[in-house]
Amino acid sequence: MLKKKSHKVFKTESGERVFGIVAEFPNPAVLSHAAEKVRDGEYKKWDVYSPFPVHGMDEAMGLKRTGLPLLVAVAAFGMAGLGYLFQLYISDNVYPLTVQGKPNDAWEAFVPITFEFGVLGTAFSALFGMLVFNALPRFHHPLLKKERFLRASDDRFFICIEANDEKFDPANLRSMFQNAGATYIDLVAE
Amino acid sequence: MSAIHPDEIMAGRLTGSGMPPPEMRRDPVTIDGTIIDDPSVRAPLVTGGLSFHDVTNAVCGYAENKPGKWWLPVFGFTSSVAGLGTFMILYLIITGVGVWGLNNRVDWAWDITNFVFWIGIGHAGTLISAILCLLKQKWRTSINRAAEAMTIFAVVCAATYPGIHVGRAWMAWMMFPIPNANGIWPNFRSPLLWDLFAVSTYGTVSLLFWYMGMIPDFATLRDRAALDLIKNPNSKTVLPFVQIRVAAVRAVVYGLLSMGWRFSHRHWHRYEKAYMLLAGISTPLVLSVHSIVSTDFATSVLPGWHTTIFPPYFVAGAIFGGFAMVLMLMIPSRELFPYMKNLITARHLENMAKIITVTGSMVGFAYSMEFFIAWYSGNEYELFAFTNRAFGPYWWAYWTMIFCNVVSPQLFWFKFARKSALWIFVVSAFVTVGMWFERFVIIVTSLHRTFLPGAWGMFFPTAVDILTFVGTLGIFTTLFLLFLRFLPVFAMSEVKNVMPQANPHHPMYGHGHHSESGGTGPHSESGATQKGGH
Numbered sequence: 129m130l131k132k133k134s135h136k137v138f139k140t141e142s143g144e145r146v147f148g149i150v151a152e153f154p155n156p157a158v159l160s161h162a163a164e165k166v167r168d169g170e171y172k173k174w175d176v177y178s179p180f181p182v183h184g185m186d187e188a189m190g191l192k193r194t195g196l197p198l199l200v201a202v203a204a205f206g207m208a209g210l211g212y213l214f215q216l217y218i219s220d221n222v223y224p225l226t227v228q229g230k231p232n233d234a235w236e237a238f239v240p241i242t243f244e245f246g247v248l249g250t251a252f253s254a255l256f257g258m259l260v261f262n263a264l265p266r267f268h269h270p271l272l273k274k275e276r277f278l279r280a281s282d283d284r285f286f287i288c289i290e291a292n293d294e295k296f297d298p299a300n301l302r303s304m305f306q307n308a309g310a311t312y313i314d315l316v317a318e
Numbered sequence: 319m320s321a322i323h324p325d326e327i328m329a330g331r332l333t334g335s336g337m338p339p340p341e342m343r344r345d346p347v348t349i350d351g352t353i354i355d356d357p358s359v360r361a362p363l364v365t366g367g368l369s370f371h372d373v374t375n376a377v378c379g380y381a382e383n384k385p386g387k388w389w390l391p392v393f394g395f396t397s398s399v400a401g402l403g404t405f406m407i408l409y410l411i412i413t414g415v416g417v418w419g420l421n422n423r424v425d426w427a428w429d430i431t432n433f434v435f436w437i438g439i440g441h442a443g444t445l446i447s448a449i450l451c452l453l454k455q456k457w458r459t460s461i462n463r464a465a466e467a468m469t470i471f472a473v474v475c476a477a478t479y480p481g482i483h484v485g486r487a488w489m490a491w492m493m494f495p496i497p498n499a500n501g502i503w504p505n506f507r508s509p510l511l512w513d514l515f516a517v518s519t520y521g522t523v524s525l526l527f528w529y530m531g532m533i534p535d536f537a538t539l540r541d542r543a544a545l546d547l548i549k550n551p552n553s554k555t556v557l558p559f560v561q562i563r564v565a566a567v568r569a570v571v572y573g574l575l576s577m578g579w580r581f582s583h584r585h586w587h588r589y590e591k592a593y594m595l596l597a598g599i600s601t602p603l604v605l606s607v608h609s610i611v612s613t614d615f616a617t618s619v620l621p622g623w624h625t626t627i628f629p630p631y632f633v634a635g636a637i638f639g640g641f642a643m644v645l646m647l648m649i650p651s652r653e654l655f656p657y658m659k660n661l662i663t664a665r666h667l668e669n670m671a672k673i674i675t676v677t678g679s680m681v682g683f684a685y686s687m688e689f690f691i692a693w694y695s696g697n698e699y700e701l702f703a704f705t706n707r708a709f710g711p712y713w714w715a716y717w718t719m720i721f722c723n724v725v726s727p728q729l730f731w732f733k734f735a736r737k738s739a740l741w742i743f744v745v746s747a748f749v750t751v752g753m754w755f756e757r758f759v760i761i762v763t764s765l766h767r768t769f770l771p772g773a774w775g776m777f778f779p780t781a782v783d784i785l786t787f788v789g790t791l792g793i794f795t796t797l798f799l800l801f802l803r804f805l806p807v808f809a810m811s812e813v814k815n816v817m818p819q820a821n822p823h824h825p826m827y828g829h830g831h832h833s834e835s836g837g838t839g840p841h842s843e844s845g846a847t848q849k850g851g852h
């Protein structure tokens with residue numbers, strides 16, 4: 129039986145369900161320190177938002193390496209293998225064509241197209257794998273409804289801890305962010 | 319030359335005091351402060367002390383504002399030329415390839431010359447976005463977007479030719495390995511089929527790479543449009559009587575293109591990995607594409623084509639010609655758009671000029687090796703083909719090529735030329751012409767005098783040949799103008815990432831070594847107010 133985790137439901141002042149608490153930081157240095165503190169506080173459902181990938185943030189957030197390269201490797205070699213078999217099947221079975229007296233199943237001439245198939249597999253799986261792993265496209269998100277947050281795409285840096293984190297406690301987090309040098313802290317409605 | 323050190327202006331701007339970017343100081347030695355000989359000083363990649371917000375404003379401004387009075391007339395002209403080219407293609411399809419100057423002897427001329435010319439131009443874009451990325455060349459960040467755009471547009475122009483040069487264009491689909499009613503399949507051992515796969519893969523991968531790079535920038539444009547909708551409730555509508563606001567259209571279109579990107583670091587983490595994977599695979603791809611194009615010629619038995627030097631020689635030539643085209647597009651752009659000179663500095667141009675000289679000399683080496691091998695091989699047909707190239711009826715094409723490709727780039731050994739945008743533009747124009755002639759020389763001179771003197775002939779282009787080529791120039795420039803007008807011309811997130819203030823460990827943020835445990839209290843307080851000193 130599915131059991132819903134019993135964590136408190138938080139409400140904003142206007143009575144809406146809280147998605148999380150967001151804190152704005154003025155620059156990447158302060159942001160990195162703040163992220164380290166959140167990481168050390170062992171929060172699970174949180175994220176950093178920055179207009180560009182900040183150096184060293186993977187460590188500051190304690191992120192694990194993504195499995196994307198594995199997916200891409202499978203797609204690349206899989207596609208290359210399929211491409212090779214496709215050429216072999218057509219040239220040796222479906223439409224055998226003797227050119228320059230070479231055997232119909234000579235592999236050498238199939239190398240360039242096999243390679244191109246592998247490249248296609250890599251490119252498609254890298255882009256679409258990245259999007260799928262990121263749960264994109266997703267055109268609505270509670271954070272995007274917050275006007276101030278839209279500057280994350282420009283020159284502001286944010287940390288958001290979500291309300292479904294077990295250790296979520298707005299009062300605590302507010303003081304933690306304040307100590308970490310946040311210039312703006314607010315709850316985000318769902 | 320306060321290259322990376324935080325000066326007063328920088329500190330002031332970073333705290334958001336909102337000063338406009340200072341006037342650019344120009345001096346004869348460092349031009350805009352970026353031509354620095356001292357290798358221990360790192361030249362700034364973005365000049366004028368721009369803040370992140372300034373970069374966003376400048377780059378988004380190109381897509382949000384009208385581009386200036388020059389744009390519409392120029393666009394009108396180039397799109398008319400593109401239309402003329404399209405009309406020529408239509409005329410060709412209706413009438414047949416007889417409207418071109420091809421004959422029984424030279425049965426492959428301007429069509430394939432222009433194809434190789436355009437596909438070669440694209441290579442610089444991939445070199446900048448992939449190879450320079452793997453080599454961690456940070457200066458690539460402000461030119462990669464436009465160069466990638468150029469790649470796509472060049473591939474569009476190139477792909478036109480194989481489609482129309484088959485004669486019966488409505489049969490062009492038979493090039494693809496698709497089962498058809500006659501049960502005929504293409505020959506997978508033919509370089510022409512490899513070429514089809516290489517070029518279509520190249521076009522597809524370049525498009526994916528370009529699009530992925532633009533996702534965060536589309537999101538920035540979307541957010542700015544959304545803010546504009548909130549802040550200016552009476553902003554412009556699409557048409558006076560259509561009550562849809564321009565910002566709303568922008569928010570929806572850029573919003574869809576951005577895939578809902580929200581700048582999450584967990585997303586960035588995978589994004590950077592995907593970007594590296596694409597750069598990693600594009601590097602062998604770009605080297606393979608022109609190698610495969612060269613096998614179209616090299617696997618034949620024709621003297622002048624049948625040489626093993628072709629793949630590396632074609633790749634070097636492609637990068638050479640492509641960089642020249644990048645410069646021909648970027649130099650006028652940075653004159654015409656505000657703040658572009660802060661992002662594409664004199665240093666960027668100088669670096670590209672150096673690449674032109676390196677690749678130009680590689681091409682020159684290949685030309686001389688071809689001659690040497692023609693003599694050293696002792697093959698009289700080979701030697702005749704090359705002597706005929708330099709001293710036969712097409713001598714003028716050969717020497718134009720030598721002058722443009724080998725001699726003119728040597729100007730960049732001199733510093734005055736590398737420092738001057740005008741000289742770089744002039745040499746780039748020469749190189750572009752030279753690279754077109756290189757393909758013409760290889761293709762036409764090898765074909766026009768083959769083994770049997772009785773079959774010798776000449777090739778002369780017709781007006782349709784010329785206007786079709788001019789038409790592709792129009793298509794190319796039209797697409798580039800649209801790119802300048804509507805898309806993010808710079809990779810904002812990448813440019814911001816190479817600015818000094820993006821580095822969280824930069825001295826301007828004080829407390830050099832941050833301690834993980836002791837980060838509370840006064841330490842972070844000082845970080846928050848962002849003092850310049852330590």
